[in-house]
Amino acid sequence: MREAEVSIADADIREMGIEELFSLTQAAGLLDLEELACRGKGAVIQVELRTRPREGALDELEYVDEWNHVTQREGAHVYVISFTAPNLPQRLESTAEDLLGTCDPEIDERGATMSLVGPHEVISGQLAEYEAAGISPDLQRIGGYEGPEDPLDELTDRQREVIERAWEMGYYEVPKEVSADEIAAALDLDASTVTEHLQRAERNLLGQLL
Numbered sequence: 275m276r277e278a279e280v281s282i283a284d285a286d287i288r289e290m291g292i293e294e295l296f297s298l299t300q301a302a303g304l305l306d307l308e309e310l311a312c313r314g315k316g317a318v319i320q321v322e323l324r325t326r327p328r329e330g331a332l333d334e335l336e337y338v339d340e341w342n343h344v345t346q347r348e349g350a351h352v353y354v355i356s357f358t359a360p361n362l363p364q365r366l367e368s369t370a371e372d373l374l375g376t377c378d379p380e381i382d383e384r385g386a387t388m389s390l391v392g393p394h395e396v397i398s399g400q401l402a403e404y405e406a407a408g409i410s411p412d413l414q415r416i417g418g419y420e421g422p423e424d425p426l427d428e429l430t431d432r433q434r435e436v437i438e439r440a441w442e443m444g445y446y447e448v449p450k451e452v453s454a455d456e457i458a459a460a461l462d463l464d465a466s467t468v469t470e471h472l473q474r475a476e477r478n479l480l481g482q483l484l
Contacts, residue, residue: 275374276394277419280401280411283385289409291361294335296381302327304381305350308430310470312377314370316358318470319379320432322350336360344464354467366403372396374419391419433475436461436468445472 287296299307303324311318316339332341332355339356346352373396377388390397397416404411429437439461444451454472458465 275419276397278390278397278416279414281387281414282411286409290359292359298327298331307381309379310474314366315362318356320354322352326351344467363403363407369396369399428478429475433471436471437475
C-alpha cells in the first residue's frame with residue numbers, strides 16, 4: 275500500500291469546473307472542510323462557513339447535486355454539499371473505488387492538497403486520468419503507507435464522536451435500540467449527516483481491519 279500527497283493549484287480547480295464552488299466557500303469565510311465521501315469525479319463534503327452564502331447561490335451551480343444547511347453553531351454555519359466536477363473523466367469513478375478512505379483534502383486560497391492511499395498502480399492511474407483531463411497535480415511525496423496504529427485514528431474527530439455515541443446508545447445492538455434520527459437529535463445534527471458519518475467511519479474501520 276502506498277500514499278501520495280499531491281497539491282492542486284487554483285488554476286487546476288478552474289479546469290475541473292468547480293471554481294465557483296471554491297470561490298463561494300472562500301468568500302463565505304471557510305473555517306473547516308471535511309470530506310465525507312469521495313467518488314472520483316466528485317465528493318460529499320461538510321464545510322463550516324463564517325457566514326451563509328447568498329441565497330440561491332448553491333442552487334445556481336449545476337454540478338452541485340444536493341446541499342443542506344445542517345446547523346448553525348456559534349460563529350459558524352455547517353453545510354453538507356454533494357458535487358460532481360463536470361470536467362473530470364468518468365473513468366475516475368471506478369479507479370477511486372480502489373483507494374483507501376477519503377482523499378482528506380485541505381483547501382486554502384492557493385488551491386488544495388490531498389492524500390491518495392492505495393496500490394501504486396491505482397494512484398498512478400488516478401494521476402494519469404487527471405493529466406489526461408488537462409489537470410496537473412503536483413506530486414509532493416510518495417511512499418509506503420503504514421496506517422494508524424489505532425484503527426480509530428483513521429477517523430475524523432466528528433466521525434469518532436458520532437460512531438461512539440451510536441455505540442453508547444445501542445445503534446449496533448441486535449435489534450437496533452435507536453435510529454439514526456435519535457442519534458442526530460442527541461448530537462444536534464441532521465440525520466443525513468449522521469448517516470454519512472457512520473457509513474464513512476464504518477468503511478474506514480473495516481478498511482483497517484480487513
